[in-house]
Amino acid sequence: NAGVTQTPKFRVLKTGQSMTLLCAQDMNHEYMYWYRQDPGMGLRLIHYSVGEGTTAKGEVPDGYNVSRLKKQNFLLGLESAAPSQTSVYFCASSYTSIPTTQYFGPGTRLLVL
């Protein structure tokens, strides 16, 4: 099992450009999450999904959109990137709702110039 994978690993964008981050899991997990991690601030939840076809807002959803068309994939979109979105993005999944172990992906480092 690959667990949770993220694509790409690193990306540089110019302000105003768009991109999509892909998270994939092969553990048949129902729940998936997108977090961002900024220096000195821990992780903050952007959006999450409780199952295929569902999405919900987390703590910091503005400027992001998500889709969960397939159970194993959770996409995070930036329609018009801003320098404030420079961060490391982590995807996670869990079998059921917390409290249960969340498995994290390796992260995507995004730099917006």
Next chain:
Amino acid sequence: GENVEQHPSTLSVQEGDSAVIKCTYSDSASNYFPWYKQELGKRPQLIIDIRSNVGEKKDQRIAVTLNKTAKHFSLHITETQPEDSAVYFCAAYNNNDMRFGAGTRLTVKP
């Protein structure tokens, strides 16, 4: 919403000593408190967790205590080793909302 504060932000100990990291939370409805270890450039990994109906949990050299009345919980690492050096994050969870502390950078000196 929930607010989680974590102290200290940095901690340096000698190999073999104990390390304690403390977190406080604001939402009394929070019911799950995990601790994550993150090595430089790596993903966070769950090391221990505790639910609100338990006061203490131990796993080998790692233990977590929870005081619901005071709304604080702590991570205790005994007999620290250089490989324990990392950033540790606490978190508090309620109703699909997981809030993390800002992290503690632990350095274990050989």
